[in-house]
Amino acid sequence: MATLSEFLSRLYTVATVFFCLLTLEAVILFRLVTGSITNSDNRGVISTSQYLQLIEEKNPAILYTEKLRQQSVIECAVCLSEFLEGESVRKLKCKHTFHKDCLDKWLQQYLATCPLCRTKVLPDEIVADYHQLQDQIDHYDGSDEEMIFLLSALHGNGLQRIF
Ligand SMILES: [Zn+2]
Numbered sequence: 001m002a003t004l005s006e007f008l009s010r011l012y013t014v015a016t017v018f019f020c021l022l023t024l025e026a027v028i029l030f031r032l033v034t035g036s037i038t039n040s041d042n043r044g045v046i047s048t049s050q051y052l053q054l055i056e057e058k059n060p061a062i063l064y065t066e067k068l069r070q071q072s073v074i075e076c077a078v079c080l081s082e083f084l085e086g087e088s089v090r091k092l093k094c095k096h097t098f099h100k101d102c103l104d105k106w107l108q109q110y111l112a113t114c115p116l117c118r119t120k121v122l123p124d125e126i127v128a129d130y131h132q133l134q135d136q137i138d139h140y141d142g143s144d145e146e147m148i149f150l151l152s153a154l155h156g157n158g159l160q161r162i163f
């Protein structure tokens, strides 16, 4: 009988540990799902692809041509290299022109303004919404790491108790 009750108690421990793990994993899954629903609902947050799409709508990428060179559009002020014919560039409303990739990176990492004259490229509220989402993602990363730490700690303790 002693072995049976010992077996049952071990079974109970295993069941408890698995239940805890399941609950925590369900919480993580729920947060991921609700996070993605918020994004697609577009309620005050903008994803990176939506943000880039807005930049494209306002300042469509064009190919660099000899005609632009004649208009004294020579060099990208972000990477400081000369434009080559056929490269994708964006000409902003302020008439400053940059490589498409250079400008997009700039607008994502820094302020949504022209790197040269600081003219706004996108309205403030769109930039605020975009950075709000980035902050949320940073926050998610932190807490999920905590969750994973918690999961592994729990798992480790459970194993020590069982074996
Ligand atoms: Zn460039």
Ligand SMILES: [Zn+2]
Residues within 6 Å of the ligand: 092, 094, 095, 096, 114, 115, 116, 117, 118, 119
């Ligand atoms: Zn400018």
